[in-house]
Amino acid sequence: MNPADAGAQHPYERLTPQAVLDALDAVGQRGDGRLIQLNSYENRVFQVMLEDGGAVVAKFYRPGRWSDAQILEEHAFALALAAADVPVVAPLLLPDGGTLAHVQIDGHPFRHAIYPRRSGHGPELDDPETLRWLGRFIGRLHAVGAEQAFVHRRTLNAETFGHAALRRLLALDMIPPAQLSGWQRACEQALAAIDGAFTGAQPLRQLRLHGDCHPGNILWRDEGPHVVDLDDACMGPAIQDLWMLLSGTPEAMRGQLAAVLEGYRQFSRFDARELALIEPLRTLRMIHHSAWIAERWSDPAFPAAFPWFGTGGYWGQQTTQLNEQIEAMAEPPLDPAWLD
Known part of the structure; x- marks a missing residue:
């Protein structure tokens, strides 16, 4: 993105809480209205509490950075690691059997994926x-x-x-x-x-x-x-x-x-x-x-x-x-x- 366009509306400004909840609802993850934006500069990542009492993490990819093919290779690698019992947070399967969803928000295309919520702390690297x-x-x-x-x-x-x-x-x-x-x-x-x-x-x-x-x-x-x-x-x-x-x-x-x-x-x-x-x-x-x-x-x-x-x-x-x-x-x- 050209720094000269800094005054223009950035695509991420369209990712309002309601837009995020609607995008998740469209792939069968119905939020209860509570969501937290998590720390991420490259993408936009949200923890969304669900009506059934659980929670998921929704990752909206930066527009224009990766192609669908590149994102799907990332997902396939994560799923292969999970299948080999290598502990990794892999994307959840969506109702269509895939892992990458597409949505239009105010006329702008976004790609997103849904992940299980996982917590933990940093490793003790002096040990x-x-x-x-x-x-x-x-x-x-x-x-x-x-x-x-x-x-x-x-x-x-x-x-x-x-x-x-x-x-x-x-x-x-x-x-x-x-x-x-x-x-x-x-x-x-x-x-x-x-x-x-x-x-x-x-x-x-x-x-x-x-x-x-x-x-x-x-x-x-x-x-x-x-x-x-x-x-x-x-x-x-x-x-x-x-x-x-x-x-x-x-x-x-x-x-x-x-x-x-x-x-x-x-x-x-x-x-x-x-x-x-x-x-x-x-x-x-x-x-x-x-x-x-x-x-x-x-x-x-x-x-x-x-x-x-x-x-x-x-x-x-x-x-x-x-x-x-x-x-x-x-x-x-x-x-x-x-x-x-």
Whole structure:
């Protein structure tokens, strides 16, 4: 969406409480009038209390982001994981036997899906046993992910999350002139290092991933973890679903990764060459995140949530962090010798 259209009505403004309740009623989920909008920037997600006393979560997809085929691949992956007893919150089947509903609201098309309500808390990432459990969990997820490839969803690599994001940011013309040259130079240098890292790690095994497996998308209950939000599911290297569990000094991350992989390798194989992609993937996430915010600036939720975005201070900080990542990518990757 073009930031120049920020003054126009955003499609999400049509998602009034009554419109949400009517959309659910049309697929056999009759709400009792109570609903809560849940935290989500990309889509609009509502917890809806039902007349029968239960509750569901309704996810309305951002218009224009995914095709139906891409959304249905996400749903099929979630259902395959659930069928393999991998704890994931999968979409419910609708009366027509599918998982994706279409609705017109004030003449604007929306797609939505219905999910069971699940609760939990964040994992304790400083506990080695929790990390081993998460490793087993992601290993099982990847075992299912490796069974076949996505056909319609994107692949995470330096082009899709890096070079393309840079081009989109430059085209949007949202970087102040005083910061543009410094940020662009740092970004291009970082991307050159990322290109080299991906080339050096070839051939990379590509599999279906969660894609955004940060701790906020992992809910912990007494029986262990389950994941939510496969909206960013993609093809890519296994390390993408593991590196966001790591933090701190290189020594601390070695210990954390040792625990994660102890569990992971009970269910999936791991190529130690992918360790060289941890910092490149972290850098790609930074660049992609800036482009993600810029492209959604016409959505009123984004200026409210990221008021500092677009300021000289923001882009100056991004330049500093990219330069720090260039240095980090020049360091030797985590020593894989201890893996065996």
